Amino acid sequence: MTTENASESKSKARHVNDNPSLGDIFPDLDPEAPVISGVAHDRTESLVTVNGVPDEPGIAAKVFTELARADINVDMIVQAASSDGTADISFTVPEAVIKATSKVLAGKKDEFGYRSLDINNNVGKVAVVGVGMKTHSGLAAKFFEALSNQCINVLMISTSEIRIAALVPLEQLDDAVRALHTAYGLDAVQVEAVVYGGTGR
Missing domain, CATH: 3.30.70.260 (ACT domain)
Structure with a gap:
């Protein structure tokens, strides 16, 4: 490689680094990963x-x-x-x-x-999780619309880059889980997990 070509290569590298892609910012973001990968719940809070x-x-x-x-x-x-x-x-x-x-x-x-x-003590936490939250809008709106349509009262809310969680009355927790499965198209696969109180998961 000539000195001129090496200089051009460095210039191109600087240009790429100055304009990072989503893959650069979130290297763990799999383009094939589902936007929402599952619904989790916790009855122990x-x-x-x-x-x-x-x-x-x-x-x-x-x-x-x-x-x-x-x-x-x-x-x-x-x-x-x-x-x-x-x-x-x-x-x-x-x-x-x-x-x-x-x-x-x-x-x-x-x-x-x-x-x-x-x-x-009569509360439960329900959450949706998925790496697609980093790049897709409207997921929070869908979350709360699904709960609202079932007249589920939201007591508290927390979010992260890959999670939206809500605290709801315990007697409405199962309804909340089902509503979110349907809202995000997870009924067929029934991807569900249990989260544990105080872990933030």
């Missing part, structure tokens, strides 16, 4: 709501630091502020550690300054 904490910086950090010290794994998290200067922090934990969670929070009530604590 509990919903905890810490009502009326002061709506100020650092409160959430205190709550989750204490839970971490007790080796309690938290999954979905939502914080909602109100107009009276307080906020409600809701999160899910494995049902197996709900007593430990209640004990930690009860022991810190004065420090955290919250009003009350609610525990709901």
Whole structure:
């Protein structure tokens, strides 16, 4: 190869690297992979709501630091502020550690300054997973439309690059799984998995 040709090759290489393809950004993205590969569900989570904490910086950090010290794994998290200067922090934990969670929070009530604590064990998580979420739009809309069509109430939502998950009433979990199978065309293959509380999977 001549010096001129080598220089041209380097220039072309720089041009390619300056304009990465989806394959460069997501090297694990198989073009043959299905957009949605399956529906997963979890019956072993509990919903905890810490009502009326002061709506100020650092409160959430205190709550989750204490839970971490007790080796309690938290999954979905939502914080909602109100107009009276307080906020409600809701999160899910494995049902197996709900007593430990209640004990930690009860022991810190004065420090955290919250009003009350609610525990709901009658919840379940349903999720759709697939690497195609990285490149396809409209999948979240289809997810929530499918649940809405079955009058399934969504309590919490979490997402990642390859997953959309919702917390729903436990008595509606099976309906949610079936609705999502149908919405994403998975009825024929029935690809389904169980996710485990607190793992984020």
